Amino acid sequence: MAEFLIGLGIMAGLWVVVGVARNKQLRVPLWGWFLTVIGFGYATFVVMTILAFYREEQYQAILTMGALMAFPGLVLGVFLYRFAFTQAPKSRSETLKQ
Amino acid sequence: MFKNEVDRRKFMQALGIGAAAAGMGVSIPQVVAQSKDGNPIVEDKSQYGKFLVEKLINGDYPYQIDPKILGQPGSASPDRKVFEPFEVPEETKEFFRPASVLDRERLVEKGGKVPNFTRLDYAFKDASWWCHNEARGVFPWYTENGGTQELGERSRPNWRNLPPWDPQDIEMSWHDASLAMKRAACFYGASQAGVAELNHLWIYAQNSEPIEEPHQRPADQQETEIDPRRYFPNAASGPQTRSRQRYIPRDLNRVIVMLFEEDYHAIANSYGRLASAAVGIAYSRMAFTASTLARFINHLGWRAIASGNGEGLSVPMAIDAGLGQLGRNGILITPKYGPRVRIAKVFTDMPLVADSPIDFGVDQFCQVCMLCADHCPSLSITKGGKTWDGLCPRNNPGVYKWYVQTDSCNAFNDFSCSNCKKVCPFNKPNNFWLHRLIRRTILARSRSLDKVMVSLDQMSGYGRDLQAADFWKLNPCQTITGREPV
Numbered sequence: 249m250a251e252f253l254i255g256l257g258i259m260a261g262l263w264v265v266v267g268v269a270r271n272k273q274l275r276v277p278l279w280g281w282f283l284t285v286i287g288f289g290y291a292t293f294v295v296m297t298i299l300a301f302y303r304e305e306q307y308q309a310i311l312t313m314g315a316l317m318a319f320p321g322l323v324l325g326v327f328l329y330r331f332a333f334t335q336a337p338k339s340r341s342e343t344l345k346q
Numbered sequence: 347m348f349k350n351e352v353d354r355r356k357f358m359q360a361l362g363i364g365a366a367a368a369g370m371g372v373s374i375p376q377v378v379a380q381s382k383d384g385n386p387i388v389e390d391k392s393q394y395g396k397f398l399v400e401k402l403i404n405g406d407y408p409y410q411i412d413p414k415i416l417g418q419p420g421s422a423s424p425d426r427k428v429f430e431p432f433e434v435p436e437e438t439k440e441f442f443r444p445a446s447v448l449d450r451e452r453l454v455e456k457g458g459k460v461p462n463f464t465r466l467d468y469a470f471k472d473a474s475w476w477c478h479n480e481a482r483g484v485f486p487w488y489t490e491n492g493g494t495q496e497l498g499e500r501s502r503p504n505w506r507n508l509p510p511w512d513p514q515d516i517e518m519s520w521h522d523a524s525l526a527m528k529r530a531a532c533f534y535g536a537s538q539a540g541v542a543e544l545n546h547l548w549i550y551a552q553n554s555e556p557i558e559e560p561h562q563r564p565a566d567q568q569e570t571e572i573d574p575r576r577y578f579p580n581a582a583s584g585p586q587t588r589s590r591q592r593y594i595p596r597d598l599n600r601v602i603v604m605l606f607e608e609d610y611h612a613i614a615n616s617y618g619r620l621a622s623a624a625v626g627i628a629y630s631r632m633a634f635t636a637s638t639l640a641r642f643i644n645h646l647g648w649r650a651i652a653s654g655n656g657e658g659l660s661v662p663m664a665i666d667a668g669l670g671q672l673g674r675n676g677i678l679i680t681p682k683y684g685p686r687v688r689i690a691k692v693f694t695d696m697p698l699v700a701d702s703p704i705d706f707g708v709d710q711f712c713q714v715c716m717l718c719a720d721h722c723p724s725l726s727i728t729k730g731g732k733t734w735d736g737l738c739p740r741n742n743p744g745v746y747k748w749y750v751q752t753d754s755c756n757a758f759n760d761f762s763c764s765n766c767k768k769v770c771p772f773n774k775p776n777n778f779w780l781h782r783l784i785r786r787t788i789l790a791r792s793r794s795l796d797k798v799m800v801s802l803d804q805m806s807g808y809g810r811d812l813q814a815a816d817f818w819k820l821n822p823c824q825t826i827t828g829r830e831p832v
Contacts (some may be wrong), residue, residue: 296779297780300778300779300780301806303778304775304778306806306807306808307807308805308806308807309805309806309807309808312805312806312807313802313805313806316805
């Protein structure tokens with residue numbers, strides 16, 4: 249059940265990211281989407297690992313391994329937010345209309 | 347012009363196809379590769395706990411022996427109490443006192459309230475050994491009238507006067523029969539079983555059939571004196587008297603080796619009494635299972651001798667039977683249970699098909715790990731390299747391995763410590779996909795990767811003590827074995 253909920257949550261998160269990108273008309277390059285999918289896959293891996301450690305009652309492992317594994321995910325998230333999910337530059341016609 | 351925007355529908359389709367492909371990718375068949383020597387590399391969750399295991403089918407063994415030093419078949423040092431002086435570590439000095447003193451102090455003087463050594467823990471431990479201690483007679487070896495050589499003669503056609511069973515009678519091959527024997531062993535109570543051709547090098551000297559003497563000795567053979575100095579030049583004690591000379595006949599050329607898993611949580615209590623209980627209950631299971639399997643083989647008209655620790659060295663026989671490898675801590679490391687096993691065996695002349703020895707990277711891992719040596723309270727495990735020479739009289743020189751100071755190991759805390767099992771990274775329950783994922787990397791035999799694994803293992807808090815008070819609060823269904831998901 250927990251695995252199902254985690255999978256559902258991750259898929260919902262991905263859906264939200266795609267929706268936001270469309271609504272805000274962000275121009276996301278293909279490599280950005282590729283890295284986003286990898287990032288969500290990695291997030292799944294991290295959450296599942298933490299869940300497994302919890303079930304094994306290895307609470308120290310949750311802290312140390314969780315911190316270790318979350319760091320690359322955090323770096324990837326910041327990188328994508330800064331360089332991939334950026335506002336598209338306004339076209340010339342839009343600028344003229346204003 | 348390249349359109350940089352992504353259609354959401356197509357993106358989701360691609361995602362689904364990618365996930366399906368990934369799912370197919372992780373579904374790996376049993377034989378996954380071949381080694382440089384042409385040996386198959388296999389994986390099997392049920393038998394090898396997802397380790398990638400190299401099967402040594404070319405007649406190789408995962409150990410090296412020097413026959414000149416090891417001697418003739420039947421020269422292995424017997425399991426006898428001959429002690430040499432050894433250095434007692436200052437930190438754990440109190441645990442080297444005699445068992446009677448330790449027990450009295452914990453149970454009487456301190457009222458049975460010492461954590462991990464309470465009266466509850468002591469009673470639990472003693473009860474777990476009961477079946478083994480009371481039922482020594484179930485090993486035919488120990489019966490008054492059942493010397494090995496005569497047991498062999500008496501047991502063959504005795505059962506309903508039938509000739510020895512041939513599996514072809516019911517269209518089975520000997521390979522199928524071997525599988526059936528292993529199945530029976532697990533049915534009777536073993537955790538895992540394997541078959542090996544019996545190498546008489548591993549039989550203790552006093553149990554090996556002398557070549558020059560006739561096969562059949564009189565059952566009421568006179569008492570025989572054995573001088574331990576014959577085996578240990580430095581032994582202090584003089585000749586010892588054995589009640590009877592009994593030996594494994596040379597035509598018993600197969601051995602069925604059985605593993606008995608010890609409870610993961612109880613071993614984590616080492617060196618408290620609960621770890622001794624885990625050992626004790628495994629011994630009790632050994633006594634019951636080995637003797638029942640021997641009786642089963644007897645009823646099939648073949649000779650069989652059940653054995654626990656006696657008669658011969660269990661670890662090399664288990665290695666020959668493809669059940670594991672020797673670790674730095676001097677005990678068997680198995681793929682599925684790690685070092686957390688006890689070993690029993692049944693010698694037989696039934697022509698079973700032997701299993702191949704295996705290699706799953708224990709040697710390379712133990713070279714860099716050192717956790718068992720770091721956590722050994724009696725300093726019995728070496729941090730050095732492998733040698734050909736033993737460290738104490740009870741070692742058998744002539745095998746290239748990490749020798750263990752068995753005398754100090756034996757004398758510590760009434761021979762009741764499982765620290766080397768508790769901290770071993772191979773000692774993980776088989777219930778977590780991440781453990782299984784990491785196990786697959788061990789065969790890569792990368793020292794740096796192995797070091798990272800050991801560091802992560804320690805950072806994650808594995809190998810820590812489990813207090814007895816916490817053990818008693820565990821879910822009862824969880825305490826039987828840690829091997830399957832709860």
